[in-house]
Structure formats: structure tokens, C-alpha cells
Amino acid sequence: xxxxxxxxxxxxxxxxxxxxxxxxxxxxxxxxxxxxxxxxxxxxxxxxxxxxxxxxxxxxxxxxxxxxxxxxxxxxxxxxxxxxxxxxxxxxxxxxxxxxxxxxxxxxxxxxxxxxxxxxxxxxxxxxxxxxxxxxxxxxxxxxxxxxxxxxxxxxxxxxxxxxxxxxxxxxxxxxxxxxxxxxxxxxxxxxxxxxxxxxxxxxxxxxxxxxxxxxxxxxxxxxxxxxxxxxxxxxxxxxxxxxxxxxxxxxxxxxxxxxxxxxxxxxxxxxxxxxxxxxxxxxxxxxxxxxxxxxxxxxxxxxxxxxxxxxxxxxxxxxxxxxxxxxxxxxxxxxxxxxxxxxxxxxxxxxxxxxxxxxxxx
Numbered sequence: 001x002x003x004x005x006x007x008x009x010x011x012x013x014x015x016x017x018x019x020x021x022x023x024x025x026x027x028x029x030x031x032x033x034x035x036x037x038x039x040x041x042x043x044x045x046x047x048x049x050x051x052x053x054x055x056x057x058x059x060x061x062x063x064x065x066x067x068x069x070x071x072x073x074x075x076x077x078x079x080x081x082x083x084x085x086x087x088x089x090x091x092x093x094x095x096x097x098x099x100x101x102x103x104x105x106x107x108x109x110x111x112x113x114x115x116x117x118x119x120x121x122x123x124x125x126x127x128x129x130x131x132x133x134x135x136x137x138x139x140x141x142x143x144x145x146x147x148x149x150x151x152x153x154x155x156x157x158x159x160x161x162x163x164x165x166x167x168x169x170x171x172x173x174x175x176x177x178x179x180x181x182x183x184x185x186x187x188x189x190x191x192x193x194x195x196x197x198x199x200x201x202x203x204x205x206x207x208x209x210x211x212x213x214x215x216x217x218x219x220x221x222x223x224x225x226x227x228x229x230x231x232x233x234x235x236x237x238x239x240x241x242x243x244x245x246x247x248x249x250x251x252x253x254x255x256x257x258x259x260x261x262x263x264x265x266x267x268x269x270x271x272x273x274x275x276x277x278x279x280x281x282x283x284x285x286x287x288x289x290x291x292x293x294x295x296x297x298x299x300x301x302x303x304x305x306x307x308x309x310x311x312x313x314x315x316x317x318x319x320x321x322x323x324x325x326x327x328x329x330x331x332x333x334x335x336x337x338x339x340x341x342x343x344x345x346x347x348x349x350x351x352x353x354x355x356x357x358x359x360x361x362x363x
Contacts, residue, residue: 051236052238053236094357097119110316126159161186161191171198192204216247222265251273253273282331286325286330319332
């Protein structure tokens, strides 16, 4: 064997050795690098000094097999319904303002809802991006276009952000809204740190705290049952929450993204009522052996509606991004089936097509 060949083999062996070492070290180097400290503060009944948790449940169970099993079932298409590539949407152009006791509500898509009342334009979990993902080329893709084009969206005064998952905290959209309107953004502890990296200011509060939004209005951060993460290893570094918006013409409840758990959070929220409107998730719930701790299904949403004592409700978190296994219209169909057997008790719980506005009667 020539000297040149021996030198090449030594070089190749060295490269291979360093490559194998790098692969072995990657999980311990890259993963902590992706972790973030979004919030620092004293421990509480839902914060252990490092991470938040659901009271009574230190870590939410992922059900049968955990995330790896769920991903394997997704790839195999095991009981996963096929969704269409696109659903036709006729975008609307909401009015600039709605004054007085009138309340006009427009479902933009997924968890994004525009509520116009008392001269305020309120937006929940605004997402206009094509994907609910950290990547522009991969991840859940939008099948329902936004029901309101960004150019037709009136000036936004208040934005509620329930937690930091990509289908709820969309930095691209929030940057546009911040540059255009400078709205007051209210969210749970730690999420403001994520926004501040993009030059967006937000008011972060803990469960039970209220943020004033005017002389006779305010937003109270409320407990729900969920979790948070942007990169996996930063799990539960920021808080998830629901909201009660106190308004002269009747309060609004926004549940955010939540599982039912023992339902005590619903009873706590009910004490902040009565609610003229509840905005409740009804989709992204299948399979139940995996999703039950994270997302309510239509039956549980109906129970929440009843326990809140709300006059009216809008079902959201369905038919926009395929995140789970159910068919695209199944949440709406199941809710309608429940209404037919409820003898009028659920008539105020509706779904809407993206872009369609409806009036909420005065309380």
C-alpha cells in the first residue's frame, strides 16, 4: 500500500470518527441549545420555578404509546381521514368599527376570531400564515384561506394569544399587525419573551390577573388545561391560558386551546360570567387515546358551554389545518348532531364558515 493511500485512509478514518462523535453528541448539544427560558419567577401551584404545569397533573399524559406512536400512526395513515387540498372561501370585508351594544363576530379560521363591539376590534390567536409550523416548506398546511384578507382587516385594538404553539402564536402575522396597528397584546407569562425577539411588545400576566383595556373593560387571564412548546425541549417554559374579556355590553370567554381534564377550570371561568359569547374549540381531537388530555371534542365543548352558562358560543379550532385524524367537517357535524338532541338548550352554540359574520344578540 502506498504512502499516499495510507495517508488518505488515516484522514478518512479521522473524518469518520469525528462524524460519529458529532452524531452521538448532537442530542445533548443541539437539544439544550433549542431550549429557552421565557419566564423566571417564584414557584406557584402551576409553576415549579422552571416550567409550568396543570394543577393536579404534573405532566399531561400523551395517551397510548406517546408522540412516537402517534407519529407512526400518522405516517401509516392508520384511521386518519383524508382532507381536501383546499376548501373554497369567500373572504369578507368587516366594518371599520361596531359601536354600542352590537356585537359582530367573524370566524377567520382555526382559532382566529374577530369580535367587534363597543368600538373595539378584538382578535384571538391571529394566524394568516400558510403553515402552522416553524418551517415555511413543511408542517400542517392551510386548507381554508383566511376568511378576511389582511388588507381588509380593520385596525385591531386588542389581541389575545392563548399559548405559543405555531397554530396559535404566528410571529409572521403578529409582526404585520404590530407594524400596522400597534394593538394591545395580552398573553400568559413567558409568551411576551418570544414576541419581544421580533420587536413586538405584549402584556404578560398570570392566571387570575386582570389587564385593564379601558375605563369599563378588562381582560382576565384564566386557567385552562394544555401545554406549550416551540421546539420540543422548551416544553412548558411559557404559560397557556383562557381569557375573560369584561365589556359593558356583555363579557366574552375565549377558551384558547384546552383539554377537559376534571373541568374545574370551567367552573372557575363561570364565576367570571355571565358570558354573552363563548369562543370554544371543537376540533383536532382524534384519536382520543392520544388527544383527550390536550383538545376537547364536540361533546366536551357542549358540556363546557352548559357549565359556563353562556348565552351564545362559536365553535373554532377545526377545518383549517389538519393536525389530527378526524375528517375536516366532522367537528361541525358532531356539534349539529348534539344540537338536534338537546331540545333547544344548545341553539346558541353555532359554527360559521370562514369569512361569514354574524350578530350576537344583546345579553
